[in-house]
Amino acid sequence: MAKQEDQFKKVLSHAKEYGYVFQSSEIYDGLSAVYDYAQNGVELKKNIRDYWWKAMVQMHENIVGIDASILMHPTTWKASGHVDAFNDPLIDNKDSKKRYRADVLIEDYCAKIEGKIDKEVAKAAKRFGEAFNKEEFLATNGRVLGYQEKINTILARMGKSLENEDLEDVKLLIEELQIADPLTGSRNWTEVKQFNLMFGTQIGASADSSTQVYLRPETAQGIFVNFLNVQKTGRMKIPFGIAQTGKAFRNEIVARQFIFRMREFEQMEMQFFVKPGTQKKWYENWKETRLKWHLSLGMGAENYRFHDHDKLAHYADAAADIEFKFPFGFKELEGIHSRTDFDLKAHEEYSGKKLQYFDHEENKSYVPYVVETSIGLDRMFLAVFSNSLQEEALENGTTRTVLKLPAVLAPFKAAVLPLVKKDGLPEVARKIMNDLKWDFNVFYDEKDAVGKRYRRQDAAGTPFCITVDHDTLEDDSVTIRHRDTMEQKRVKISELKEMIKQEVEVKNWLQKM
């Protein structure tokens, strides 16, 4: 646990030190759970968004994109169920006056038991060495099975109580498990209450004539209300999808995991409209497709797992998370939801407008069913960033900090470094940079010894360093150094562009799907 916390602290400080993420309004001591993306962060974020957009929109002729407004007619949120049901169960500690999400307290308790399982696994792996079979151990070891059963029982009871709105039982569970305030150790809890997560604001000049509106808590509703507009103007045939990326806002109470849970964040969502009765097939299809997208980035299959929901949201008939192994354990990265016809039907009812599709093959109209894929861009950023940050022991006894970002996502693809700041080397280096920058984000650096500059680029996540030396003036060749292997190669300047392209081009990564 302490090791995890250490790793997470390193992620936070590295993100700041290397210009990825800053706390919002830091000079005023920041605003809780709100963050700004800095000069490198904004590039990484854009590259993740593009990687998603290309995979979802450009590569699917039956998926198109939109960009709906953050502010929507307030009835939208009545219809979607967010006004009545977008709540978190909160509990206050009477001594510390701190407020917590009751379900998160219980989940954290279970995560601690999971930590015990991990310890047993690590111990056994050490004992059995190469002969160790993790799957077999997890399936047969008595202590591990006991821990797992405890987790399952707790989560099943919590899921059932939340589904039945039995908040008394949620409190009882917290008491039975003797869960204490993580900050003070106090077990003096209030009742559990529901709290709506939407941010409200007013539209209009005066208090009398103003209308209460909400900052959207998900981008999906902008897609639902535009369903027929897009279908008709795009002459879309079912099955088809509408994709969107954009800001969403939630008044999160648990706000302590950096950009994992923010009050203002960005979602990348796609609603796939299908014939009623085929939703199960499409749900499975999108689960598989989305996992493949993640795996194409090469961040390790062992770092992903599916978690099928026991407790379904008010709109879903099936739902699963793709969980990722963050520095604080496996947590939700993306949701795949079979949302039925709930949203379109509700908007029909509240707007009085038909939101139906005429199926020529069936010769009838119907309200389509929807399978949704929904991923938080900031969460994906954290997954990529934390997974990439590594400390490596080198052969010469030193260590290096390296940010092994997938090259396709790296903010800068290459840094051009003249060996010295004289003898015409900076001029050649600048010329190389000016040629390459038409195709890639390229960085120029001539300060400090070249070894120090390599380290700086390693830590910033730049996949290639191109060094211009005195031989370059003679043979038009440069040294290209690979961030991950530190391997250095001599190549012709004229070959640089093609070489870098092979490594960073979206096509070459997405084709791994």
Ligand code: GAP
């Ligand atoms: N339209 C469905 C929907 O919004 P969700 O599970 O509430 O479903 C989808 O959110 C994704 O959005 C999550 O898997 C997560 O990646 C991201 N997300 C949700 N709340 C977030 C928050 N407070 N901060 C950052 N990302 C968040």
